[in-house]
Amino acid sequence: MNLSSKNKQKLKGIAHSFKPSLIIGKEGASEATINSINMIFENKELIKIKFNSFKNEIDSISEYIKNSCDAIILGNIGNILILYKQNPDSEKRRYEF
Template identity: 35%
Template sequence: MILSTKQKQYLKGLAHSLKPVVQLGNNGLTEGVMAEIDLALEHHELIKVKIPTDDREQKRLICDAISREAKAVNVQLIGHTLVLYRQSEEKKIRIPKL
């Protein structure tokens, strides 16, 4: 799914008040963490993931891996927080048309 800039801005506005649902630990991106992200996306559609690393390149690689594995759209990466969106079958969030 590809989102326009306007759609991403809308999702960023919705995500502003959200708290991180999943937090990566010392073990990094494990199968358990991916399962939790997948479950949270199915339930909420729009989630925040906390990535506690200071290395920008490593953070970017983790974000790309998460969005690829979860089949989600990377809406925003700001600081240590990644915002992900994946539409569920129930379509809880109505994003604006293109």
């Protein structure tokens, strides 16, 4: 799914007040981390991930997470990553585009 820049901005605005759903620490983006993110995406379409470690590698780790979870990167602000993944069940979708 491709989002327009207008829709990405809208989702980033919605996510602004969210607390991080997951904090990535010294383990990095391990298989367990990817599984946790996928579990979060079962209930939420829009999540924030905070990086406590690996702050210099946020771009490469973000790309790995995006590819592993089939998500869309909406952006990163400092050490916070904002991701979106549309729920495959249309009845559970919170955001329609």
